[in-house]
Amino acid sequence: MKRRGYDGVAVCAPISIPYRRYSVNSAHWWIGRALCELTRRAGLKPGDLDGLSVSSFTLAPDTAVGLTQHLGLSPRWLDHVPMGGASGGVALRRAARAVQAGDADFVACVAADTNHVDSFRKTLTTFSRFAQDAVYPYGSGGPNASFALITRHYMNRTGATREDFGRICVAQRANAQRYDGALMRKTLTLDDYLGARAIADPIHLFDCVMPCAGAEAFLVCRDDDAYALGLPFVRVLSTIERHNAFPDDPIQFRGGWAVDREEFWGMAGVTPDAVDFLQTYDDYPVIVMMQIEDLGFCAKNGAPEFVRAHSLTGDGDFPHNTSGGQLSVGQAGAGGGYLGLVEAVRQLTDTAGATTVPDARIGLVSGFGMINYDRGLASSAVLLARA
Structure with missing residues (x-):
């Protein structure tokens, strides 16, 4: 229908x-x-x-x-x-x-x-029954450990390197330097990223969002x-949401966007090459990679090469998380699920100020949330257009 x-x-x-x-x-x-x-x-x-x-x-x-x-x-x-x-x-x-x-x-x-x-510790202790039953009793708690598993599996599957993840983080920090609302605006180099202390291998300091x-x-x-x-x-061209997608995958390597992608683009009547900027949910860079793939900007497992081939800054050839994303702005709890959407509306109403992507007419915003102990359950995407 x-x-x-x-x-x-x-x-x-x-x-x-x-x-x-x-x-x-x-x-x-x-x-x-x-x-x-x-x-x-x-x-x-x-x-x-x-x-x-x-x-x-x-x-x-x-x-x-x-x-x-x-x-x-x-x-x-x-x-x-x-x-x-x-x-x-x-x-x-x-x-x-x-x-x-x-x-x-x-x-x-x-x-x-x-x-x-x-606050953050208290939120984690009651976040989900899955986490309470299947993770915490073994001394592992919170999203860092879960995303370390997801990230390592993605690296093994695709050949992604820490340098590839670092390119995302470094570009977003450059974007954040143009956004007054970002909490982290100090220059971040790829060497800084690679040399940061480990949190839960292969995740290091700059792979993690900062609660705020x-x-x-x-x-x-x-x-x-x-x-x-x-x-x-702005106008709404299309939307999708999907929950508990691909429950049989032993370790998450894709999200619900892959289920509904054809409907998403078909409803809007455009293709990915019409998008002028992308705002992804970025609690960890591996999830950014999954969204780039599952939304159709490249083939599955192709995001590492895609990231190597494109400039992700606001003035680059693939503007991404133009305010800096959560990795540089901070994660205000559930507010992180709105960050990219609010920035997209600013971009398409000429109110983005220093982060403006010139001549942007269509923007895509995707979301990902509710990590249990081994995967995120909720995904969404919205395609917006200048009125």
Whole structure:
């Protein structure tokens, strides 16, 4: 069955609340800051927001429902998207359908997390039952160990080297030097990358995201409402999401994008060579490689050679993670799943400032999240176009 397109939907008002390494404020505070800035930017009052989509790991014990009372909101459409790095694409996809159906006029999509001194450890201890049962009892905890396994398998399978992963990290740091919101802006060379201390072999220091606090948000509405408010906006060409793809793979080497790729490009009516920039979820560079392959920019197992053949900086021939990605901006919990999407909207509405990709008309944003003990379960992708 052919899915209906997203005609008439506008994505606008990209918001980033400056990140901090640690914060004494709650996730509620960060979400409130983002929504306050979003309504101000859009020229709306809080009561105009009749839709709300929330992603956060540190909002507990509240969910999106409890948050409405904290913030004095009364939406008629509400969504809670606890999907980590896939959250941005999933939130946009669902909000777009709500707007098309008339279930909401203005949907605020927001992702945020705080980072107290002990927040990350506490998040990991309750992250998933799989991890609690199958990993932690053996003294291995957190995503570093899981991604070390995935990375080593990918290297053995494809011939990828640490230098290949380093090219991604170095390019993203160069991009981050143009983005004021990045927490890590010191020059990173390939020698710096290769010489960094090991964390969980073959993963070294600069392969790992740094947990921090922050918030990202955007607004989904009808295009005529965006015009009436004078808001620059982008169009949605296609979206996909997939969960628990390829469960029989002993070790993950592909994601859900590979299942739905043909539908994704077919719905948009374009091919990968039409894309002017790519924003991938980048908690570790191996996942960037998988997305490049599974989205169709090269053949499977071909990402190492692809990375060697292209310049990934914002002014290169394959602009990628133009704000620096999580590897240089930081990972604000679930906010990391929105980082690339918010940056893409900025790129296509001429509000990206120093990170601008000249003449960009189409951008792709992909997400990946919810690592259990051996794989990430959630994937999403969104293709956006200049209005």
